[in-house]
Amino acid sequence: MSPISRGFHGRRREPAGDAGRVPPGQYLTDDFPVLSAGPTPHTPLEKWTFSIRQGGDTSRSWSWADIRDFPEEDVTADIHCVTRWSKLDTRWQAVSIDTLLAQVEHQARYVLAFCDGGYTTNLPLADVTGGQAWLAYGYDGSPLPPEHGGPARLLVPHLYFWKSAKWVRGLELLGADEPGFWERYGYNNYGDPWREQRYAGD
Amino acid sequence: MAGTAVRGRLTWQVATVESVRPETASVRTIDLGVPDWAGHQAGQHLDIRLTAEDGYVAERSYSIASAPGEPVMVTVERLDDGEVSPYLTEELRTGDEIEVRGPIGGYFVWDGEDAPLLLAAGGSGVVPFRSILRHRAAIGSAVPVRLLYSARSLADVIYRAELEHPGDGVEVIYTLTRQQPAGWTGHTGRVTPALLAEVAWPAGQHPLAFVCGPTAFVETVAAALVSVGYPPDRVKTERYGGAGAS
Amino acid sequence: MTAPDNTQHDEALDGNAIGGLLQEIFGTEMTTAVGTCASCGATAQVAETLVYLRAPGTVVRCRSCTAILLVVIRRDEMNCVDLRGLAALEAV
Numbered sequence: 001m002s003p004i005s006r007g008f009h010g011r012r013r014e015p016a017g018d019a020g021r022v023p024p025g026q027y028l029t030d031d032f033p034v035l036s037a038g039p040t041p042h043t044p045l046e047k048w049t050f051s052i053r054q055g056g057d058t059s060r061s062w063s064w065a066d067i068r069d070f071p072e073e074d075v076t077a078d079i080h081c082v083t084r085w086s087k088l089d090t091r092w093q094a095v096s097i098d099t100l101l102a103q104v105e106h107q108a109r110y111v112l113a114f115c116d117g118g119y120t121t122n123l124p125l126a127d128v129t130g131g132q133a134w135l136a137y138g139y140d141g142s143p144l145p146p147e148h149g150g151p152a153r154l155l156v157p158h159l160y161f162w163k164s165a166k167w168v169r170g171l172e173l174l175g176a177d178e179p180g181f182w183e184r185y186g187y188n189n190y191g192d193p194w195r196e197q198r199y200a201g202d
Numbered sequence: 203m204a205g206t207a208v209r210g211r212l213t214w215q216v217a218t219v220e221s222v223r224p225e226t227a228s229v230r231t232i233d234l235g236v237p238d239w240a241g242h243q244a245g246q247h248l249d250i251r252l253t254a255e256d257g258y259v260a261e262r263s264y265s266i267a268s269a270p271g272e273p274v275m276v277t278v279e280r281l282d283d284g285e286v287s288p289y290l291t292e293e294l295r296t297g298d299e300i301e302v303r304g305p306i307g308g309y310f311v312w313d314g315e316d317a318p319l320l321l322a323a324g325g326s327g328v329v330p331f332r333s334i335l336r337h338r339a340a341i342g343s344a345v346p347v348r349l350l351y352s353a354r355s356l357a358d359v360i361y362r363a364e365l366e367h368p369g370d371g372v373e374v375i376y377t378l379t380r381q382q383p384a385g386w387t388g389h390t391g392r393v394t395p396a397l398l399a400e401v402a403w404p405a406g407q408h409p410l411a412f413v414c415g416p417t418a419f420v421e422t423v424a425a426a427l428v429s430v431g432y433p434p435d436r437v438k439t440e441r442y443g444g445a446g447a448s
Numbered sequence: 449m450t451a452p453d454n455t456q457h458d459e460a461l462d463g464n465a466i467g468g469l470l471q472e473i474f475g476t477e478m479t480t481a482v483g484t485c486a487s488c489g490a491t492a493q494v495a496e497t498l499v500y501l502r503a504p505g506t507v508v509r510c511r512s513c514t515a516i517l518l519v520v521i522r523r524d525e526m527n528c529v530d531l532r533g534l535a536a537l538e539a540v
Contacts, residue, residue: 037505040459
């Protein structure tokens with residue numbers, strides 16, 4: 001059995017009054033850890049687009065300026081990473097995914113977010129609509145830094161944060177579910193932190 | 203409980219902190235008593251695992267600063283946003299127990315090869331080079347060595363007293379990147395291809411280079427060495443994590 | 449001046465950082481093992497690969513083409529290793 005390292009607690013803090021906001025198995029942090037599975041992309045804004053694709057075609061595509069023309073929302077959310085850190089009251093500036101999807105006719109039941117660098121993640125359509133998901137380009141009042149997914153990332157706070165895909169470039173609308181990057185390597189297909197759905201089969 | 207002795211199998215074992223001492227304001231050396239230590243080669247590292255009372259576990263790798271045959275010694279730099287390094291450099295005390303696993307690594311090892319040695323250290327990247335230098339002295343090797351050591355300031359130079367007497371055939375060249383003492387005549391600023399071209403053994407002497415430190419430092423130095431003719435397989439690299447990696 | 453397109457990969461470590469993990473998985477020293485990228489065919493010692501440790505899993509990429517070589521997830525004290533990105537991996 002591993003000996004306890006006297007006095008070691010890492011950079012976590014006690015939940016105290018926030019206990020009800022911390023899902024099982026999570027620790028609170030005041031940092032914003034940077035997690036990455038590959039090199040940080042650097043797409044220039046003048047080349048950046050966000051697209052909705054379906055059936056192999058692009059249904060709609062917006063430039064950076066187009067996205068910034070949509071109504072901006074200030075979103076405050078608790079976020080939960082599958083690597084066990086949670087951060088409360090994070091503040092984002094974002095466009096609602098509802099707003100973007102309303103511009104497209106579709107009968108999709110699932111989406112697959114696709115990103116610069118090749119990352120993907122899948123979600124049921126029901127989890128990116130109804131005010132649950134955003135395209136976030138601002139964090140804490142400043143432009144979202146590249147290491148945190150800038151120019152823009154998906155923000156879906158009710159699921160583990162690997163679903164909030166960094167460097168997102170669009171959503172593929174699908175009739176059938178298709179596992180994304182971490183889902184294919186053994187993580188849970190859905191990822192509800194409150195049911196601790198970390199790994200496949202949880 | 204002793205680890206198994208199966209050859210090649212790495213197991214975690216409990217080590218005891220024998221002593222701690224500061225090297226610089228943010229760097230500390232830890233001497234470890236590791237009961238089943240199988241010995242190590244110059245340049246290898248070990249993994250440390252810490253377990254908090256609530257079961258939270260963190261693991262990190264640290265280069266071994268002592269030479270083969272010497273007791274296990276590691277040197278840890280405190281990174282401000284680190285999770286493990288502040289504990290190891292500030293909280294850890296003599297008598298404490300931590301888990302270690304090692305020795306690890308067969309690539310970043312100096313085995314006494316008879317070739318001019320270039321050691322390029324960025325900050326705490328100098329740690330495995332202490333092992334290499336002490337090993338060289340212990341085996342009576344006469345290979346010429348140049349240690350190019352990039353540090354923020356003289357106060358940030360680790361093993362400074364030891365490096366004042368590095369031994370016959372060892373030349374230590376500093377470059378101080380942020381602050382220099384009055385009257386400093388040595389190099390300043392980051393290591394550049396020009397500085398490397400000046401300091402590195404000519405490629406025609408079939409030198410062997412080891413580069414260790416933050417990734418950006420290693421990338422710059424390794425690329426520069428290749429550009430002055432070092433075959434890539436004669437440039438061994440070990441990258442350390444910086445912010446967010448400790 | 450930093451090279452464009454992240455050819456410097458300043459945020460990545462290298463295979464030395466997973467020496468312990470790989471020795472745990474394969475039962476032998478692996479930093480000198482030579483891997484062949486299934487995507488571009490480049491060969492390199494594991495010590496010279498691009499390694500991303502700060503992720504829900506350990507991701508190892510080809511330094512030549514950045515394709516994924518291997519991914520390790522840790523669940524329930526077990527290592528789940530996906531080697532599909534490697535055409536070959538030969539320990540010395």
